[in-house]
Amino acid sequence: MKHIDFYLDFISPYAYLAFEALPRALQGLSHEVTYRPILFAGLLKHHGQLGPAEIGPKRDWTYRQVLWQAREHVIAFDMPAAHPFNPLALLRLAWASARQGTPNRYVCETIFRHVWQGGAPADDVARLEALTAQLAPARDPASDAVKHDLRAATDAALAADVFGVPTFAVDGRVFWGLDALPLLRAQLEGDTRVDEVWAAAASVAQGVRR
Helix, strand or coil: CEEEEEEECCCCHHHHHHHHHHHHHCCCCCEEEEEEECCHHHHHHHHCCCCHHHCHHHHHHHHHHHHHHHHHCCCCCCCCCCCCCCCHHHHHHHHHCCCECECCHHHHHHHHHHHHCCCCCCCCHHHHHHHHHHHCCCCCCCCHHHHHHHHHHHHHHHHCCCCCCCEEEECCEEEECHHHHHHHHHHHHCCHHHHHHHHHHHCCCCCCCC
16 A cells, blocks of 8 residues: 655645545555645745745636636635635644644545635634634644644655645655646556656756756
8 A cells, every 4th residue: 555645735726626636536546645734835935936826927827727627627616715815724723633643634625625615715713713613623723732743744845855735745756736646646556657757857967057
């Protein structure tokens, strides 16, 4: 059985679509998934990048594409009332609701659908209170322990060469994005073509640096 670490942030529409698409994409394969919510902004800061929603034309394209991708994958999807938003409260809630080390699929699904179904504000205080009551977290989301778990998960993602969300890590390799799901499946199937593209990519010399 293959073990997959799934790094995600609830702010990302691609992470939501990948989360919903993953069971079908890997159907029939022996695998288990550990869900690891992380702070996407922490990755961006580490690598000196802006988020897609911070660049006007890229923001517009991202929203058009994810709406199209949702239809293509037949996934219920609505943009929240405002985006981007501060996802810290949702990320901490996920870790506070983890009863066996990491948040389970139900916890992540509930939070993802809070954001990406219905079109309401993702960070609305009353909605967050209702969501917290629904999940009944075992720990206080505002506790130092929960904050530590989120920081530790984000640091571990950076150590694993994760640079964006969604990212799937398996066999020491990282697979980034919704469109990486077919490649991830090939890795789990032992398709030798994956080794070939990994080797070919590694052979490319670094060109111009800015």
